[in-house]
Amino acid sequence: MINITEITPEDSIKLQKMIESATQLIKAAQYQWIQTPTIDSYNSLSPGLGNHLKTSVVRFMDRGNDSLILRPDNTAPIARIMASTPAPKQPVKLFYNASKFQRHPKSNDIVETLEFGFEIIADSSANADAEILITLSQLLTTLGFKDHIIDVGHSKSAQALPHNKREALLNNDFVKYGEVPERGSIALMKDMDTLKGLYNALQHKPESDHIYFNSGLVKELDYYTGIIFEVYIPHCGYPIASGGRYDGLLRTYGTDLPAVGAALNMNTILSVLGTK
């Protein structure tokens, strides 16, 4: 089944305006546009996909029996491009506005999701993490979501959990997890080995009012190696944006470079605007 994402003319106007203002802001912050293939080769892209994406990928055969896929994610093909070009001497800042196609985990329907995202390649510093979060917060404010909440965690804390506790958090089941996970202002990061660098880079920044530490944040994607985050706005039960650091991803395509990025789910954002 295909769950077709059809956008009405009214929504198209809203979408275009959002993309225009987001593009303006992201270009002013020195990000460059990058385009990746819509139809890709499974064998070429699979090294970086991880188990979750491999099972949700939309895959088909062409006449020569090559295994093709629809772009399952924007981050993986960008990582492959950057890994196959000469290593940059300075951090590279990229943005994209493209659909990804995944099978829904429950219904198995093919779902197209329009993403607006941005990434910093070749910078492993906490300052790059902070820059992504600050830019994300500014973007959301520009788009009219003045009361957005960015929950930040670290992939290592989830990976250290036993399998059943990790599953419980993925299912939002705090009864099975055993308690409501600790969550609060960025001050909670201050004494953590993994996040104190981010705390130092964020403190005194006005955007940090939107940023919270959440010890219970886990994500399904296997490629995260550092900070992870999700963005919520009032009255919408699903995150409107998410992202994190994935320092091992480019290595799976041949060049070992760190990377961090965020993506806005434009379909969820449109559905929220529709109810406003």
Added chain:
Amino acid sequence: MNTPITIATAKGYLLSESIAAFEKIGISFGNAIEESRKLFTNDESGHYSLLKIRPWDVTEYVENGAADLGIVGLDVLDEKKSNVIRLADLGFGKCSLVLAGPENQKDILRHHIKVATKFPNLTQQYFDNKGIKANLIKLYGAIELAPLTGLSDIISDLTATGATLKEHNLEVIDTILDSSAYLIANPSSYRTHYSTIVSLVNALKSQKR
């Protein structure tokens, strides 16, 4: 706090116990809503608002953010697999989803057995785990009638004491799920009202003991 935190509560047997649990932690909704046709009421402080909702609708209210919190049985939660946060097992409203069939027929389970139920997903999952191909019949009530009238071989239904089953000459074959009332939250409300919700969860958990 400007707008009250809205709690969608399953009407029926969970409602009075929910109101009593809130009363114990100092949130007083009174008993007007239980006895009247009123569908919502505020507590004395005006910080909380209680909605009286059909059990199967509670998750819809919470999932879509029309209510911040909800109180509903684990049976409904697991059957619907909604996108909500499960905050706490409140300990009351205990019951079990069981398979029940005619008395003295414990080994009735076989392929193509006909099962009447209000809980097709949980029941299907049970039979899938056992590797048995069952034919499910979705009903909305009076499940116990199904085997008596020949509509089904057995049923999967909720029972607290087993009295209704016994009255219809049915006995438990196996338990699918032990259920009780759960406090749930909308993922966005959970973040917006985090500290209030955490104190509420802690208070409700400690009065349970």
